[in-house]
Amino acid sequence: MxxxxxxxxxGALALLALALCAPGARGRAHEWFSAVVSTEYVDPQTNRSVRSVSESGRFGDSSPKEGARGLVGVPRAEDRDPEGCEAGTRFLVPGGRGAAPWVALVARGGCTFKEKVLAAARRNASAVVLYNEERHGNLTAPMSHAGTGNIVVIMVSYPKGREIVELVQKDIPVTVTIGVGTRHVQEFISxxxxxxxxxxxxxxxxxxxxxxxxxxxxxxxxxxxxxxxxxxxxxxxxxxGQLPVHTVKHGEKGELEDVQEVTAPESPPGGVSAADLSLMVPDGERSDAGSSESPSTSDPVPPCDASFKEDAGENTALLETGRSDAQHDGPAC
Structure with a gap:
């Protein structure tokens, strides 16, 4: 069975495997690249160059995956627009001269990523660096800013962004270099x-x-x-096995006086009773008990149709129990 x-x-297992392997079962795969961010400036107190490099940035979804370099510029404090959302936002770029490439650094929030990037692009920024909100700590987030052209866009953590902003606000020129980091593939299940x-x-x-x-x-x-x-x-x-057996010979009168009454064992419900069974014993397997009885030939033997059947040889029959009283009056029939 x-x-x-x-x-x-x-078949059920095959159905589950088909569901897992079917096109689109795993959803779409999202690919993103980390960014290597390098900063360099001269400490005015020691007059020594300070440089740091870390793979702590993340490229925007619509950004070209390529490097960029320039002096850092931040929104002017008097404009009160640290997020750089306004179309006419002006930027402070210490050390910037003429058409030298520069990189805009703005805070996340206040408007969409696209609006921030377009506001900086109007001021001829070669790249835009956004730093995350304070509640996110050192984490970065994916950015969607379709329609911003070929300008490089990355995001850095809040501590990294605030570190650079404080230097620029002290009128210290900071040069930032952006490089392409590691490629990451993240799968989403729809x-x-x-x-x-x-x-x-x-x-x-x-x-x-x-x-x-x-x-x-x-x-x-x-x-x-x-x-x-x-x-x-x-x-x-x-x-x-509990049935009584008696062996007789052909022509034997069949007196049953010496046969003791045997009580048939009770059978369980649905079982077989001893009174319903008969056992024929072959002549070669007779016990001595059959030969111990001497047949009587003085009296004629009446025909018995019920208890015995005559045969050419010797017959063996099972004596029915519970008929001892009737056997004293005549031959058992």
Missing amino acids: AWRRRPEAR AQSVVFVAIAFITMMIISLAWLIFYYIQRFLYTGSQFGSQSHRKETKKVI
């Missing part, structure tokens, strides 16, 4: 795929549960029938 039902279970996989899994569980229930019911019924059949055969053999 189990082997006939296993194809259904295999909601449609989740529903499809869930339905396939539930279907597999229902089919498996139904198969198990059917299998164990069939097994229980089969075991019960086998147990009942074996018990019936054992009880039948036990009753047959």
Whole structure:
């Protein structure tokens, strides 16, 4: 039974595998690149150059994945627009001269990423660096800013951004260099795929549960029938072993005075009673008990149709129990 039902279970597993491997089951893959950010400035107190490099930035989704370099510029304090959202925002670029390339540094928030990038691009910035909000700490976030052209856009953490802003606000020229970092691939599972996989899994569980229930019911019924059949055969053999046997010869009168009354054992419900069975013993296997009885030839032997059947050889019959009283009056018939 189990082997006939296993194809259904295999079919459920195949359905789940198909759901997981189907096109779109894993959703779409999102690719992004980290950015290597290098800053360099001269400490006015020690007159020594300070340089730091870290792969702490992240390129925007619509940004070209290429490097950029320039002096850092931040929105002017008097404009009160640290996010650089206004179209006419002006930037403070210490050390900047003429058309030298520069990089805009603005805070996240206040408007969309696209508005920030376009506001800096109007001032001829070669790149835009956004720093995250304070509540996000050292984390960066993906940025969507389609329609900003070929300007390089990256995001850095809040501590890194504030460090550079404070230097620039002290009128210290800071040069930033942006490089391409590591490529990352992040997979997303769409909601449609989740529903499809869930339905396939539930279907597999229902089919498996139904198969198990059917299998164990069939097994229980089969075991019960086998147990009942074996018990019936054992009880039948036990009753047959308790049956009394008497051997007679052909022409024997058949006096039953010396035969003791034997009570047939009670059989359980559905069993076989001793009174319903008869046992024929071949002539070669007779016990001495049959020969110990001497036949009487003085009296004629009446025909007995019920208890004995005549044969060419010697006959053996089972004496019925409970008829001892009738046997004293005449031959057992």
